[in-house]
Amino acid sequence: MKKTEEGVDKKSAAQAFKEWWRSQPSTDLYVFSDGSEQSLDNSRQVGYGFIVYQGNKQLASFSAALSPMSHVFDAEALCLDNTSVIWGIRGSAAASSNWAYNRCHELLRQHNVGLKWAPGHMGIEGNEEADRLAKRAVSSTAAPAYGLEATPTVSGVRTVAKQLSQETRRKWWSGACGKLSDWYRGWSFSRPTVEYQVKAPPELTMPRHALHRWLALRSSHGDFSWYHRRFQHADARLTCVCGHNKSPEHLVLCRHSQRHFLHWPKRPAARPHNRATAVAYLGSLTPTDFVELLDCTQFYTRYCTR
Incomplete structure (x- = not known):
């Protein structure tokens, strides 16, 4: 079985499925199923539903809830409505809802059961009924989950x-x-949603010389006039060649740097003219932009040297 019908749109696939179903023996059983996950009163609700046909005659239907600590993937493991779930049933059992996969494996070994994908929301009677049942299972009137279906699943616990x-x-x-x-906190004001991240930040991909400048700007600890005065570096050069005191934001305030803005594709719409506008502009640059800015202006190698 293919995961999808390659090169076939859903409308054509739905028509092909309907024709296939009409051509099947009227004595065979056909089960349509679906899973649903919704938020109800700030609580996740998960459920499933299925309907059984013999030929085109409805024989039975059922719907039930699952543990709130589960996901729609688990509902679809109980009631197949997902090509990835179908592949899990035909192969190795997934970790989440493992017991349901194992029961399906046992069923496939004992009986002549086939699996067939049907496109959803395309007017296929069994699919539409299963969808309605699954949605009813997550409504406020649904019966609570019980047995293994009431236990948290791996995917739910992970969430x-x-x-x-x-x-x-x-x-x-x-x-x-x-x-x-x-x-330091002022550097994130232009991006107020910035939060602490455990994963390595993109800044660590910068060359060491650029990372050094990046960290110095944000900590204000570096080749800056106030820093040298505080620690009494008697031999330090305190001013840029333009005559202004060295400061973190002077990188984009110096007239020599601003001359190079003509060759800088990502130059600001209005040239920075004070500390606030300079920090806002520097804070908006990505690590890649910052490296390119250093290369374009050559600020630290030609003008603001140590």
């Missing part, structure tokens, strides 16, 4: 673990961020 991890990280960062200097 909860991810949410707890994110919430813990958010709370930690909220406390830690308040202890940072006003200067």
Whole structure:
């Protein structure tokens, strides 16, 4: 079985399925199924439904809820409505709802059961009825889950673990961020949604010389006049060749740098003219943009040298 009907649109696939169903023996049984996941009163609700036909005659139908700590993938493992689930049933059992996969494997070994994909929401009677049943299973009037269906699944537990991890990280960062200097926190004002991330930031892909400048700008610890004065670096050069004191934002305020903006495709619409506009512009640059800006202006190699 193919995961999808390659080169066939859903309308044509639906018509082909209807013709296939009409051509099948009227004594065979056909089961249409669906799963559903919705949010109800800020709580995730998951359920499934199926309907059984003999030929084109309805014989039975059923719908039920699953544990709120599950996902629609689990509902579709119980009631096949997903090509990835079908492949899981035909191959190795997935970790989530493993017991349902194993029962299907046993059923396939004992009986002559075939699996066939039908495109959803295309007017196929069995599909539409199964969809209605699945939606009823997640309504407020649905009966609660029971047995194995009431137990949390791997996918549901993973979601909860991810949410707890994110919430813990958010709370930690909220406390830690308040202890940072006003200067450092000011760099994220142009991107207020910036949060602490565990994964390696893209800045680490920059060459070391550029990363050094990037970190110095954000920490304000580096070849800057205030820094040299504070630590009494008597031999340090405190000014740029333009005569202004060295500062983190001077990279884009220096008249020598701004002359190079003519050759800088990502130059600001209006040239930075004070600390606030300079920080706003520098804070909007990606690591790649920042490296290109250094190369374009040659600020630290020609004008603001140590």
